[in-house]
Amino acid sequence: xxxxxxxxxxxxxxxxxxxxxxxxxxxxxxxxxxxxxxxxxxxxxxxxxxxxxxxxxxxxxxxxxxxxxxxxxxxxxxxxxxxxxxxxxxxxxxxxxxxxxxxxxxxxxxxxxxxxxxxxxxxxxxxxxxxxxxxxxxxxxxxxxxxxxxxxxxxxxxxxxxx
Numbered sequence: 321x322x323x324x325x326x327x328x329x330x331x332x333x334x335x336x337x338x339x340x341x342x343x344x345x346x347x348x349x350x351x352x353x354x355x356x357x358x359x360x361x362x363x364x365x366x367x368x369x370x371x372x373x374x375x376x377x378x379x380x381x382x383x384x385x386x387x388x389x390x391x392x393x394x395x396x397x398x399x400x401x402x403x404x405x406x407x408x409x410x411x412x413x414x415x416x417x418x419x420x421x422x423x424x425x426x427x428x429x430x431x432x433x434x435x436x437x438x439x440x441x442x443x444x445x446x447x448x449x450x451x452x453x454x455x456x457x458x459x460x461x462x463x464x465x466x467x468x469x470x471x472x473x474x475x476x477x478x479x480x481x482x483x
Contacts, residue, residue, distance in 0.1 A: 327367035332469040334373040334404070335359045342378055346385040352392050372401060372472050379405050381479040402472045405479045406439035408432075412449045413441055422452035427459060437470070437477045 327333060337345055337352075338359040345355045356374065363371055374396065376382070380403055381389055396403060408429030410422045422440075430436045440449050457467070468474065 323363065323366050327369050330469075332373065332471060333363055333367065333369050333371050334375055334470065335363065335371045335401075336375050337377055338362070340377050342382075342384040345377065346388055349388050349391045349395060352385075352388065353395065356396075373470055374401055374403050375405070376403060379479050402476055403478070404437055404470055404474075404476045406437045407477045408436045408438040410438060410440045410449065410452070412446055412452075413439075417448060419448040419451035419455075422449055423455050423459075426452070426456045430460060430465065431463075435475075435477075 323333075335356060336359065337355045339345060339355050345352045360371060363369060376385070376389070378384060380393065385392070393403065408426060411417055411425045412422050426438055430438065442449065460467075
């Protein structure tokens, strides 16, 4: 129901993988593609949306995917997908972070960049993220910022490649 509502309200739907199990999905390019396809098909079956964007669990370059990230990026790009990393973290994935801390992280991070993609999580336990959102949105709007959905027309933020 939530996924249908998201689609019906016109929000962008991106794929983040099905399992989110780093060691499994980053074991090989094929493992990543299989897990991605499961999530992609599930979203399509429920919403009719053919997602065009995705985010790597842990970001495009992380300590689990060093051997495969370049091949995954090349294959996903070949298949017509765009990926997005983030340049601002709400830090809501850490333990018991408060709404005030999330607000502070987001506002200071956004103010440090010309344009920002903010990492936030919407899983059930992330109640403080939801609590922080109104103040974040209101403050940024008051400061003249604008919000826009991600699409393939939006220039991605991408992590730098490891040496």
